[in-house]
Amino acid sequence: xxxxxxxxxxxxxxxxxxxxxxxxxxxxxxxxxxxxxxxxxxxxxxxxxxxxxxxxxxxxxxxxxxxxxxxxxxxxxxxxxxxxxxxxxxxxxxxx
Amino acid sequence: xxxxxxxxxxxxxxxxxxxxxxxxxxxxxxxxxxxxxxxxxxxxxxxxxxxxxxxxxxxxxxxxxxxxxxxxxxxxxxxxxxxxxxxxxxxxxxxxxxxxxxxxxxxxxxxxxxxxxxxxxxxxxxxxxxxxxxxxxxxxxxxxxxxxxxxxxxxxxxxxxxxxxxxxxxxxxxxxxxxxxxxxxxxxxxxxxxxxxxxxxxxxxxxxxxxxxxxxxxxxxxxxxxxxxxxxxxxxxxxxxxxxxxxxxxxxxxxxxxxxxxxxxxxxxxxxxxxxxxxxxxxxxxxxxxxxxxxxxxxxxxxxxxxxxxxxxxxxxxxxxxxxxxxxxxxxxxxxxxxxxxxxxxxxxxxxxxxxxxxxxxxxxxxxxxxxxxxxxxxxxxxxxxxxxxxxxxxxxxxxxxxxxxxxxxxxxxxxxxxxxxxxxxxxxxxxxxxxxxxxxxxxxxxxxxxxxxxxxxxxxxxxxxxxxxxxxxxxxxxxxxxxxxxxxxxxxxxxxxxxxxxxxxxxxxxxxxxxxxxxxxxxxxxxxxxxxxxxxxxxxxxxxxxxxxxxxxxxxxxxxxxxxxxxxxxxxxxxxxxxxxxxxxxxxxxxxxxxxxxxxxxxxxxxxxxxxxxxxxxxxxxxxxxxxxxxxxxxxxxxxxxxxxxxxxxxxxxxxxxxx
Numbered sequence: 001x002x003x004x005x006x007x008x009x010x011x012x013x014x015x016x017x018x019x020x021x022x023x024x025x026x027x028x029x030x031x032x033x034x035x036x037x038x039x040x041x042x043x044x045x046x047x048x049x050x051x052x053x054x055x056x057x058x059x060x061x062x063x064x065x066x067x068x069x070x071x072x073x074x075x076x077x078x079x080x081x082x083x084x085x086x087x088x089x090x091x092x093x094x095x096x
Numbered sequence: 097x098x099x100x101x102x103x104x105x106x107x108x109x110x111x112x113x114x115x116x117x118x119x120x121x122x123x124x125x126x127x128x129x130x131x132x133x134x135x136x137x138x139x140x141x142x143x144x145x146x147x148x149x150x151x152x153x154x155x156x157x158x159x160x161x162x163x164x165x166x167x168x169x170x171x172x173x174x175x176x177x178x179x180x181x182x183x184x185x186x187x188x189x190x191x192x193x194x195x196x197x198x199x200x201x202x203x204x205x206x207x208x209x210x211x212x213x214x215x216x217x218x219x220x221x222x223x224x225x226x227x228x229x230x231x232x233x234x235x236x237x238x239x240x241x242x243x244x245x246x247x248x249x250x251x252x253x254x255x256x257x258x259x260x261x262x263x264x265x266x267x268x269x270x271x272x273x274x275x276x277x278x279x280x281x282x283x284x285x286x287x288x289x290x291x292x293x294x295x296x297x298x299x300x301x302x303x304x305x306x307x308x309x310x311x312x313x314x315x316x317x318x319x320x321x322x323x324x325x326x327x328x329x330x331x332x333x334x335x336x337x338x339x340x341x342x343x344x345x346x347x348x349x350x351x352x353x354x355x356x357x358x359x360x361x362x363x364x365x366x367x368x369x370x371x372x373x374x375x376x377x378x379x380x381x382x383x384x385x386x387x388x389x390x391x392x393x394x395x396x397x398x399x400x401x402x403x404x405x406x407x408x409x410x411x412x413x414x415x416x417x418x419x420x421x422x423x424x425x426x427x428x429x430x431x432x433x434x435x436x437x438x439x440x441x442x443x444x445x446x447x448x449x450x451x452x453x454x455x456x457x458x459x460x461x462x463x464x465x466x467x468x469x470x471x472x473x474x475x476x477x478x479x480x481x482x483x484x485x486x487x488x489x490x491x492x493x494x495x496x497x498x499x500x501x502x503x504x505x506x507x508x509x510x511x512x513x514x515x516x517x518x519x520x521x522x523x524x525x526x527x528x529x530x531x532x533x534x535x536x537x538x539x540x541x542x543x544x545x546x547x548x549x550x551x552x553x554x555x556x557x558x559x560x561x562x563x564x565x566x567x568x569x570x571x572x573x574x575x576x577x578x579x580x581x582x583x584x585x586x587x588x589x590x591x592x593x594x595x596x597x598x599x600x601x602x603x604x605x606x607x608x609x610x611x612x613x614x615x616x617x618x619x620x621x622x623x624x625x626x627x628x629x630x631x632x633x634x635x636x637x638x639x640x641x642x643x644x645x646x647x648x649x650x651x652x653x654x655x656x657x658x659x660x661x662x663x664x665x666x667x668x669x670x671x672x673x674x675x676x677x678x679x680x681x682x683x684x685x686x687x688x689x690x691x692x693x694x695x696x697x698x699x700x701x702x703x704x705x706x707x708x709x710x711x712x713x714x715x716x717x718x719x720x721x722x723x724x725x726x727x728x729x730x731x732x733x734x735x736x737x738x739x740x741x742x743x744x745x746x747x748x749x750x751x752x753x754x755x756x757x
Contacts, residue, residue, distance in 0.1 A: 021743050029739075088738050 005046035013039035026076045026086040030069060037065045110165050113181065116150040116195070117230055119143045124223035127216040137206045140219045144199035144226065151195040155188040159601075164300075180298050182236040185602050186433060190233050190367060193437055197359035197444045198226040200573045204448050205351045207567040208455055218258060218349065225251040229360040232367065238287055238297040238325075245283065245332070245364060249276045252361045256348040268344035275341040279331015279365075286324030293317055303374055315377060322375030325368065326384055333365025333417045336391040340659050342414055343398075346406040350454060353406060354447030357413045358440040366420045366436050370429045382524055385425025385517070389531040392418025396538035398656040400545075401643060404469050405450050408546050411656070412495060413443060415535055419510050422532055426525065428513030430602045435506035437598065438586060442494035442503060445577035449488040452570045453550065456481060460563045471549040472642055478551040480563045485551050487574035492547055494581040496540045496625055502586045507536070509593045511617050519613070533624050540628030548636040591618075 012035055019032030041058040048054015080086050123140040130136060154163070162184035169177040183191065202222060209215045228251055231244030250273075257269030287297065294302045306318070329335070334342040342362070346353055356362060369384070376384060395414030402408045416439050423432030450469075457468040466473055478485045494503035514532050518525040565571065583590030586598060593599065593614070635641045643650050652658065 017746065021739050021746075092737070 002046055005042055009039045009042040009046065011039075012036075012042065024087045024089055026079065026088055027073075029088065030072045030076065033072075034065060034069065037061060110163065110181065112150050112154055113163065113183065113234060116147050116154065116191070117227065117234065119147040119150075120198070120223040120227040120230065122223075124220045124227065127220035127223065131216045131220075133216065136216055137202070137209070137219050140223060141199060141202035141206060143223075144195060144202045147226075148192065148195040148199045151188075151191040154183055155192050158183045158188050159185060178237075178298070179240055180236045180300065181234055182300070183234060186367075186370070187233045189433075189437060189598070189602075190363070191230060193440050194226065194229050194233065194359045194363070197440055198222070198229075198355060200444065200576060201351045201355045201359075201448070203569055204354075204451065204573045205349070207569045208351055208451060209349065212349075214258070218255075221251055221255050221258070222352075222355065225255060225355060225360055229364060232364050236299040236371075238290060238299060240297075241368065242283055242287060245328070245368075246280070248332070248361055248364055249273065249280070252276075252345070252356055255352045255356070256345045258348050258352065262347065264344075265347035268341075268347040271344050272341040275338050276331045279328045279338055282324040282327025282331070286321050286328065289317060289321035289324065293321065299371060306374065318375050319377040319380045322372055322377075323380050323383065325372045325375070326380075326387075329365035329369040329421075330387065331365070332368070333362045333421070334391075334414050335365075335387050335417065335421055336394055337659070339391060339395065339414045340656070340663065343407055343410045343656060346404070346410050350406065350447060350451030353410070354444045354451065357409070357447060358444035362413065362417055363436055363440065366417065366424075366432060369421065369424050370433050370436075373424050373429045378521075381425050381427060383425075385422055385514070385528045386524055388418045388421030388423075388425050389528040390418070391415070392422060392535045393531045393538070394418075394657055396535040396542070398653050399542040400538060401650045401653040402542075403472055403642065405453070405471050405474075405546065405550065406447075406469055408471075408542060409443070409446050409450060412446075412539065412542065415539060416443070416495070418535070419507060419532065422514055422528055423510040426510075426513040426517035426528065428510060428516075430599055431506065431509035431513050433602060434586075434596065434598050435510055438494065438502035438506040438581070441577050441580035442491040442501075445487060445491040445574060445581060446495065448570070448577065449484055449491060449574055452484050452566060452574065453477065453481065455570075456484075456563045456566050459566065471546065474550045475553045476551070477563060481565050483565055483571045484574060487578040488551070489547070490578040490581050492543045496543050496629070497536065497621060498625065499622075500583045500590045502581050502583055505583055505587050505590070505593050505596055508617060508621065509596070509599060511536075511621055512593065512614065515613050515617050533620060536621050536624040537628040540625040541632045544629045544632035545635065545641050548632065549641055553636065553639075 016032045016035030016037075016039060019035065020029050023029055023032065041061050044057045044061070045052075045054045048057065076086055079091060083091055085091070120143070123143045127136055127140060157163075162182060164183075165181045167179040167181060169179050171177065202219070205218065205222065209218055212218065225248065228244045228247030231247065232241050235241060235244075253269045253273040256272050257266050259265045260269070290297060290302060294305050296302060296305075331338045342357075345356060348356070373381075392415045395411045395416075395418055399408050399411035399415065402411060416435070420432040420435050420439070423429065423435060453474065454468045457466065457473070461468070490501065494501035497503045497507040511529070511532055514525065514529040518529040579585065587593070587596035589595040632641070646654075655661070
């Protein structure tokens with residue numbers, strides 16, 4: 001049972017990571033981050049033991065992820081206002 | 097040297113000493129600062145008279161105990177150098193005489209130089225001259241003496257060339273300067289030997305270490321040191337063979353001649369040799385005595401047939417300086433000093449008297465067609481200038497050495513010394529004594545001849561108009577000096593040298609007075625005087641004092657033994673040829689070498705420039721290129737792509753994880 005959960009978690013994490021690395025759109029990147037968080041949640045629950053203590057951690061993480069997503073989206077909105085784009089490649093003022 | 101106690105603390109007298117030194121300097125400064133002020137010359141004379149009074153006061157207060165003070169000069173490492181200020185009887189007397197004569201000359205010059213445009217420059221230089229002479233007198237440190245010695249040389253140069261527009265005056269000042277430099281070489285060598293031997297320039301220290309005869313002090317070297325210092329004195333005091341500058345020094349204003357001949361310039365040499373006479377061994381003393389005797393004779397002979405009144409006096413000065421050097425050479429330094437003092441008075445008087453006469457003739461004949469210094473143009477001035485005549489007569493008799501005058505006493509003491517040396521040591525000293533007495537004959541001849549030509553005889557071609565006494569100042573100055581030339585001032589018994597207070601107070605002799613042949617010397621010198629004077633009077637009677645035809649004897653005298661021509665032939669002409677030769681070498685060889693070096697340097701620098709640009713600069717620009725490319729390469733990693741950062745971070749994390757596991 002544990003092994004399957006780990007495999008699912010790893011799979012999910014890899015998908016999130018791939019999204020974060022490959023997608024240009026900031027919203028997608030945020031979504032990738034959410035996936036990675038959920039992968040870690042699965043890990044927490046899998047390791048949490050039979051009594052389900054891990055579930056509480058998972059709940060906390062989901063709540064914090066929601067708050068974090070709100071902050072992230074607000075930042076993306078600001079970026080859009082400022083640059084008229086949310087393509088990460090085009091937000092590169094620090095480059096030069 | 098006296099063996100009295102020394103005042104070693106810096107007391108009241110010391111400050112007066114400095115004030116006395118400062119007054120001539122003040123005169124110099126004022127005359128330079130206000131060079132148009134017409135009243136300054138009188139003020140300068142007043143300053144000098146004040147200086148004289150201070151000197152008199154110093155003489156009085158240091159008579160029984162010398163003033164001595166060590167002034168710290170500077171120190172290098174553990175060696176500290178001190179200036180020793182020393183006023184004993186000798187320097188005290190000299191200080192008084194120098195300031196007194198200088199003050200009188202200042203005063204005399206006020207009238208004499210009244211119409212001269214550069215009057216204030218003249219007085220400034222007189223101040224400098226007096227100051228530098230006083231500087232020689234107040235210290236016992238040879239180095240300091242040397243510094244002031246050079247200052248004396250400089251100021252005499254400036255004063256002799258005072259009328260520098262005249263070509264002869266400019267040449268004479270250069271000659272005086274250069275001849276003095278020859279003597280100064282000796283002085284410098286003497287200084288070096290003194291330092292090498294005694295590690296001190298201080299005469300007192302040197303004398304002390306000489307008395308205690310330290311090991312390692314070689315007698316010969318000390319004698320050489322003394323002789324070298326004597327060479328310096330020969331230059332200043334115009335001794336054979338360096339006496340050629342003195343007759344030419346007549347180109348300066350006449351009062352300057354009085355100062356040079358009496359108190360400052362030539363006295364410095366004699367003073368120095370008196371001071372350092374303890375360094376001379378008996379052989380060295382013989383050299384000194386013979387030099388003096390030759391100088392005395394040559395000077396007196398050269399004076400015989402001169403027609404220029406100042407030239408006669410100049411050669412007589414050389415002769416009298418020779419006497420002083422004889423005095424040092426025969427071991428009677430005090431007699432030399434005595435003669436220096438008495439000579440200062442009567443020679444200053446003679447020159448100032450001559451100055452008064454020249455001034456009077458100039459006034460009577462303002463145009464330049466009468467040579468005011470030529471005695472052939474004078475004659476029968478006795479009635480025209482009675483005061484000048486009487487003073488001049490006293491000075492002349494003192495110069496001859498007639499009894500009742502100061503010159504008799506001092507010359508007598510020198511002749512006594514030479515007689516003593518001759519009778520005890522014999523040999524060359526007989527020559528010295530012989531030349532001394534021979535010079536007495538010549539002296540009395542040329543002095544009587546001068547008196548006869550100037551004051552007696554007939555009025556000559558330029559004398560029709562009345563020549564009058566010129567100024568009250570002249571008279572006062574001349575009469576003052578005349579009083580100083582009378583024998584009673586110097587000895588209460590004018591026939592006896594022994595009762596002279598100066599000789600008794602400064603006893604530098606190495607023998608007792610009693611063993612001297614007094615009577616013999618006096619009689620001998622009186623005979624010599626009467627022979628010379630008799631010949632001159634005979635010549636006057638027959639009117640043959642100005643020789644019509646020029647025989648070899650007369651020409652030899654007129655041209656001062658042809659010394660100038662001999663030097664011209666032996667030294668100056670070869671030297672000039674040498675300089676021409678060297679100039680050719682300079683042009684032909686040295687300049688070419690220098691040119692070649694310049695060209696090769698230019699070529700070399702071009703090569704180096706190429707190397708610089710292409711090799712040294714190449715390294716630098718290559719490294720710049722490499723660094724730049726590296727920067728561009730590495731810059732692309734920091735591409736501003738957030739996702740590539742994340743990728744790299746993840747990769748790093750994975751690597752760390754693998755390493756940990």
